[in-house]
Amino acid sequence: MGKAIVITSGKGGVGKTTSTANIGTALALQGKKVCLVDMDIGLRNLDVVLGLENRIIYDIVDVVEERAKLHQAIIKDKRFNDHLYLLPAAQNADKSAVNEQQMIDLVGELKSDYDYILIDCPAGIEQGFKNSIAAADEAILITTPEISAIRDADRIIGLIEKTDIIGPKLIINRIRKNMMQSGEVMDVDEITRHLSVDLLGIIFDDDNVVRSSNQGNPVVLNPDNSASQAYRNIARRILGETVPLMSIKEEKLSIWQKLFGKNK
Amino acid sequence: MAQKILLKGVKDGYQIHLQDSGSYDELMEELAELIQGIKKDSQSFSNKHKEIQVLVKTGKRLFEESEKIKIRETIEEIPLFKVKAITSDVIEIEKAEMWQKEVSLILEIATVRSGQIIEASGDILLIGNINPGGMIRSKGNIFIIGELQGIAHAGFEGNDQAVVVSNFAHKSQVRIADHIHVMEENSEENEENQSSTKFSYKAAYMNDLHILDFEPVNGLKKVRPQLGNLSRRLYENG
Numbered sequence: 001m002g003k004a005i006v007i008t009s010g011k012g013g014v015g016k017t018t019s020t021a022n023i024g025t026a027l028a029l030q031g032k033k034v035c036l037v038d039m040d041i042g043l044r045n046l047d048v049v050l051g052l053e054n055r056i057i058y059d060i061v062d063v064v065e066e067r068a069k070l071h072q073a074i075i076k077d078k079r080f081n082d083h084l085y086l087l088p089a090a091q092n093a094d095k096s097a098v099n100e101q102q103m104i105d106l107v108g109e110l111k112s113d114y115d116y117i118l119i120d121c122p123a124g125i126e127q128g129f130k131n132s133i134a135a136a137d138e139a140i141l142i143t144t145p146e147i148s149a150i151r152d153a154d155r156i157i158g159l160i161e162k163t164d165i166i167g168p169k170l171i172i173n174r175i176r177k178n179m180m181q182s183g184e185v186m187d188v189d190e191i192t193r194h195l196s197v198d199l200l201g202i203i204f205d206d207d208n209v210v211r212s213s214n215q216g217n218p219v220v221l222n223p224d225n226s227a228s229q230a231y232r233n234i235a236r237r238i239l240g241e242t243v244p245l246m247s248i249k250e251e252k253l254s255i256w257q258k259l260f261g262k263n264k
Numbered sequence: 265m266a267q268k269i270l271l272k273g274v275k276d277g278y279q280i281h282l283q284d285s286g287s288y289d290e291l292m293e294e295l296a297e298l299i300q301g302i303k304k305d306s307q308s309f310s311n312k313h314k315e316i317q318v319l320v321k322t323g324k325r326l327f328e329e330s331e332k333i334k335i336r337e338t339i340e341e342i343p344l345f346k347v348k349a350i351t352s353d354v355i356e357i358e359k360a361e362m363w364q365k366e367v368s369l370i371l372e373i374a375t376v377r378s379g380q381i382i383e384a385s386g387d388i389l390l391i392g393n394i395n396p397g398g399m400i401r402s403k404g405n406i407f408i409i410g411e412l413q414g415i416a417h418a419g420f421e422g423n424d425q426a427v428v429v430s431n432f433a434h435k436s437q438v439r440i441a442d443h444i445h446v447m448e449e450n451s452e453e454n455e456e457n458q459s460s461t462k463f464s465y466k467a468a469y470m471n472d473l474h475i476l477d478f479e480p481v482n483g484l485k486k487v488r489p490q491l492g493n494l495s496r497r498l499y500e501n502g
Contacts (some may be wrong), residue, residue: 152378
């Protein structure tokens with residue numbers, strides 16, 4: 001029996017879809033069978049980030065309206081030896097095309113076939129959000145150190161706490177080390193304390209995330225990248241391992257390292 | 265037949281004790297008899313006499329509103345008699361629970377998040393933070409052990425004697441009854457707090473000029489002496 005985890009934030013543009021793709025990929029790399037469900041009906045992106053856009057034949061609305069079977073709509077990502085799958089959202093419908101009960105049934109069906117079902121939640125707290133959390137067992141909350149994202153995260157936690165979902169876990173995304181060190185934004189401790197939830201991971205802002213998403217490759221595939229490492233750590237924590245947080249300190253290069261290049 | 269009604273003279277009028285045994289009809293019959301008797305005797309009273317206050321005590325029995333009116337009418341057949349009140353030694357459970365709610369302190373351990381409202385009909389003690397956009401609201405007083413960054417509204421049905429006790433260390437909003445006070449981060453109220461190393465607790469209250477004021481907690485007894493005195497407040501409620 002699999003576990004359904006919703007990935008949500010409230011505010012848009014903080015990295016829900018990117019995180020869903022990367023955490024899903026990282027779990028698949030750890031040998032788990034993962035199905036990603038895009039719930040952003042009408043504004044689907046998860047397929048794009050994974051580079052699977054051109055392979056969509058049926059979508060979630062087709063399944064709900066019984067024009068297609070579930071297995072027909074699910075796309076297999078060939079890069080991961082039968083470990084990563086995607087159920088795409090519809091583009092020509094809106095959030096009300098699916099209701100909460102249909103979502104519960106759908107995810108219930110997926111749970112028997114997959115270890116993890118990651119639900120990519122749309123921004124906002126309307127029907128799309130309600131559908132996304134209806135079927136979830138756990139929740140991952142994405143925020144950035146920006147005050148507006150934190151405020152929305154607080155609201156979302158309040159809504160999630162009213163459901164049966166096990167306490168949401170926090171990911172702080174797009175951390176700019178220099179700003180956090182100089183105290184221009186709230187630091188990791190302050191954000192975690194303010195929201196009073198468990199911290200699942202922190203991800204530093206990195207141009208490569210956007211670069212590789214644009215090529216349809218989740219950044220997590222590149223093992224040298226710091227964001228990639230962060231997503232891999234998050235996946236390991238989801239699997240129950242204890243992994244220390246990455247250091248926020250900007251590593252200071254010694255004069256010799258500066259002179260001869262950074263060769264570590 | 266045992267007497268079901270007792271007429272007592274007291275300093276400021278009469279008291280009529282209605283026994284709580286026997287049926288209502290029997291009781292009313294006896295009451296009517298008694299009143300008729302007094303009426304006859306009082307024929308001699310002239311109208312110079314001023315009104316006589318009568319307090320009706322019903323023991324461990326509660327009467328319906330219609331029955332109370334009947335009792336009142338029966339007694340007031342004597343022109344000089346004026347029923348001051350009909351009281352009982354007991355109250356309804358529903359009313360008792362309401363009272364209890366209003367006078368007891370509710371303990372809430374929670375984080376009040378953006379969009380959430382915690383509401384109480386009596387005093388409330390919150391252990392936890394009120395995040396921006398969150399709200400705590402009470403007909404009575406509010407005590408907060410934690411950081412107030414949202415809205416605290418005490419006495420929200422118009423009780424301007426209510427207080428809010430907290431360390432006012434952040435941007436927030438304090439409301440008492442219909443009065444709204446916006447706290448800025450570096451406002452006067454918490455300026456001295458910020459200069460000292462630790463934030464001290466203060467009570468926000470409505471002063472005599474109907475302006476929201478702040479008093480260190482050790483001065484709270486002075487501005488709201490009745491606070492925390494349960495029996496006195498019960499009496500006020502009764």
